[in-house]
Amino acid sequence: MTNSLDERLAIAAELGRVLREPIDPDDAPELLGRYVGALTRQALRAHSKAGGKDTAAQLGQQIATVNRMVGALGELLPDGIGDADTVAASKELLLAVANGVALPGEQQFPGRPVVPLSASALFANRGRERIGHALLSELESADRVDLICAFIKWSGLRLLRDRLAEVVALGGELSQGTVCGVWMACGEDVADRARPGPAE
Known part of the structure; x- marks a missing residue:
């Protein structure tokens, strides 16, 4: 609760119309970080x-505003935050780093995931919003896969199978905890399962 909100609710609190509880120390980093993040976005939008x-x-x-904030945090935590954590003057985003060196003009990078690691999404299985498309885009740059799927059709499993094999072939790891509950209630699933797949 901010000071402004606390003052505005003072009378209501005296009348017993406000329910509050102390902040749990274990939850404080997430709660306070979310609040500071909201203020930061507000300040950056103001610059725009x-x-x-x-x-x-x-x-x-x-970027100057963000770096000043990083500097202030560095003064509070000199052993944890420093100049190395400021935004570089290049003003660029790092998208990928290749494993090896290729000939000039021949370097290829994997496609980027549909959903960034910092975000979450709900897929409605329409067009490019299909969960299979999202998983394939994730696997393209993955070096480890932990996958749990419930009620996946055999056709969907076949869609992922080749890409999972590519991950392993390139040195990636498929977790032993990967679980898929295959649903084959539809005749087309059974028929698709009966079709011969690629040689293994």
Whole structure:
């Protein structure tokens, strides 16, 4: 609860109309981090609105603000946060790092996952929102797979099987805890299972 909200609810609290509880120390990092994150996004959006059409200047101000915040955190935790944690002057995102060196112009990088690791998503199995498409995009750059699926059709399992084999062939690891509950209630699933697959 912020000071402003505490003041606004003072009278209601005296009348017993407010329910509160102490912050659990175990939950504090997540709760307080979420609050600071919301304020940070608000400040960065303010830079975007104030910068007009000069997007380069907007980005520069946003990065400067973030680096000042990192510096302030570094003063509080000098052993945990430092200059190495500031945003680089290149203003770039790191997308991939290749395992080996290829000839100039021949370096290939895996496709990026549909859903970033920092996000979550609900797929409705329509078009590109299909769960199978999302899993295939994840497997393209994976070096370890922990997969639990319930009620997956045999056709869906076949869709993933080749890509899982590629992960293992490239040195990746398929967890021993990977579990798939295959559903074969439809005749088309049984028929698809009967079709010969690639040589193993």
